[in-house]
Amino acid sequence: MLHIAVIGATGAVGRECLGLLDGGIVPLARVTPVASPRSAGHDLGAELGLKIPLVPVVALDDLDPEGVDVAVLSAGADLSRARARRLASAGALVVDNSSAFRMDPAVPLVVPQVNPDELASRPASGIVANPNCSTIQLVRALHPLHALAGLESVVVATYQAASGGGLRGLEELARDAGEVLEAPGAAVPGLPGGRFGQPLAFNLVPEIGMADGTGFTHEERKLVREPRKILGLPELRLTATAVRVPVFHCHSEAVYVRLREPVTAAAVHDALAATPGLRVHRDGYPMPRTVFATDEGRAAVHVGRIRVEPDDPRGVWLWIVADNLWVGAALNALQIVEVAVGRGWLR
Numbered sequence: 001m002l003h004i005a006v007i008g009a010t011g012a013v014g015r016e017c018l019g020l021l022d023g024g025i026v027p028l029a030r031v032t033p034v035a036s037p038r039s040a041g042h043d044l045g046a047e048l049g050l051k052i053p054l055v056p057v058v059a060l061d062d063l064d065p066e067g068v069d070v071a072v073l074s075a076g077a078d079l080s081r082a083r084a085r086r087l088a089s090a091g092a093l094v095v096d097n098s099s100a101f102r103m104d105p106a107v108p109l110v111v112p113q114v115n116p117d118e119l120a121s122r123p124a125s126g127i128v129a130n131p132n133c134s135t136i137q138l139v140r141a142l143h144p145l146h147a148l149a150g151l152e153s154v155v156v157a158t159y160q161a162a163s164g165g166g167l168r169g170l171e172e173l174a175r176d177a178g179e180v181l182e183a184p185g186a187a188v189p190g191l192p193g194g195r196f197g198q199p200l201a202f203n204l205v206p207e208i209g210m211a212d213g214t215g216f217t218h219e220e221r222k223l224v225r226e227p228r229k230i231l232g233l234p235e236l237r238l239t240a241t242a243v244r245v246p247v248f249h250c251h252s253e254a255v256y257v258r259l260r261e262p263v264t265a266a267a268v269h270d271a272l273a274a275t276p277g278l279r280v281h282r283d284g285y286p287m288p289r290t291v292f293a294t295d296e297g298r299a300a301v302h303v304g305r306i307r308v309e310p311d312d313p314r315g316v317w318l319w320i321v322a323d324n325l326w327v328g329a330a331l332n333a334l335q336i337v338e339v340a341v342g343r344g345w346l347r
C-alpha cells in the first residue's frame with residue numbers, strides 16, 4: 001500500500017489526481033495533499049467530496065519526505081527543478097508533470113500505452129517525466145500508425161483549452177466571456193498580465209509560450225522534441241502550430257501524417273480501433289464538450305475524421321480530442337504509478 005504525496009493538489013491537475021486516486025486507480029494507504037503556504041490547512045477532501053481520508057493541505061516546506069513512496073509533482077517547472085531531486089533522494093518515486101526534466105537523458109519520458117518498457121526498472125534518477133498534454137494524445141494515435149505503415153512526417157495544429165492554463169486560465173476565460181457578453185461592442189482590452197497574454201473569450205490566440213529566435217513557441221518545440229523521444233524516432237520530421245482556443249476543457253488537434261507505405265482509410269480505422277484506450281468515431285466526430293461530458297470520454301483519446309488523400313495513399317488526416325487534465329496529465333501520471341506498482345519496483 002502506497003503513500004502518495006500530490007504536490008500542487010489545489011491546482012487544476014492536482015485536483016484531478018485526487019479525484020482519480022479517490023476512484024481507486026492505485027492501491028493506497030495514504031494520500032497527502034501538498035500546495036503552497038497560501039493553501040495550508042484547506043480541507044480539499046470536503047471541498048471535492050472525496051471518500052478517501054485526506055488530511056488538510058500541507059505546505060510543501062512542512063512535508064516530511066520520509067515514507068513517501070510516490071510524489072506526483074504538478075506545481076510548475078521551477079518548483080520541480082528546485083524540489084524533485086531532493087524528494088527522489090529521500091526515496092520517493094517522483095512523477096513530474098512539468099517540463100523540467102522531459103528532455104533529460106537520465107529521465108524517462110513515459111506514456112504507458114506507448115513506451116511502457118521505459119519503466120522496466122526504477123530509473124536511477126528516481127524521476128519519471130510526464131509529457132506535455134498535447135504530446136500525449138498525439139503519440140497515442142501516432143504509435144499504432146507507425147506500426148501499421150511507418151511514420152515519415154507529421155504536421156499538427158493544436159486547439160488547446162483554457163484548462164491548460166490551470167485554474168487561473170479557467171477563471172480568466174469565464175470572467176472574460178461574461179464581460180464580452182455584457183458589453184459585446186466594447187473595445188477589446190489588452191491582457192498583458194493575463195494567463196494567455198491576450199483576451200481569450202470569443203478569440204483565438206496563436207501563441208502558447210514564448211517564441212524563440214526561429215519564431216516557433218515553446219509549446220510548438222515540445223510537440224517536436226517530445227514525440228521523438230517517446231516514440232524512439234529521433235529523426236522523425238514533425239512541425240506544429242499551437243493555438244489557445246476559448247474552450248474550457250479538452251485539447252483538439254488536426255494532424256496530417258505522411259506514412260512510409262500506402263494505406264486505406266479502413267486499415268487506419270482498424271489499427272486505431274484495435275489500440276487500447278483509443279476511441280475511433282466512425283459516425284460523427286469527437287468534440288471537446290462531448291468528450292468532457294463523461295468519465296469514460298475523459299479517460300480516452302478520441303480520433304475522428306480519418307481521411308486518406310485520394311491522390312496520395314500515404315497521406316492521412318486525423319482529428320484527435322482528449323482531456324488535457326486526465327489523458328494529458330493526471331491520468332497519465334497515475335498510470336505510470338500503476339505500471340511501477342505492477343512491475344514491483346516501488347518500495
Ligand SMILES: NC(=O)c1ccc[n+]([C@@H]2O[C@H](COP(=O)([O-])OP(=O)(O)OC[C@H]3O[C@@H](n4cnc5c(N)ncnc54)[C@H](OP(=O)(O)O)[C@@H]3O)[C@@H](O)[C@H]2O)c1
Pocket residue numbers: 007008009010011012013014034035036037038039040060073074075076077079097098099131132133163164165166167168324325328329
Ligand atoms: N493544466 C494542464 O492541462 C496541464 C497538463 C500537463 C501538465 N501540466 C503541468 O502541471 C503543472 C500544474 O499545472 P496546473 O494547470 O494544475 O496549474 P495550477 O492550476 O495553476 O496549479 C498550480 C498548483 O501549484 C501549487 N503551487 C504553486 N506554488 C507553489 C509552491 N511554492 N509550493 C507548493 N505548491 C505550489 C499551487 O498551490 P496554491 O493553490 O497553494 O497556490 C497549485 O496547487 C504545471 O507544471 C503544468 O505545466 C498542466
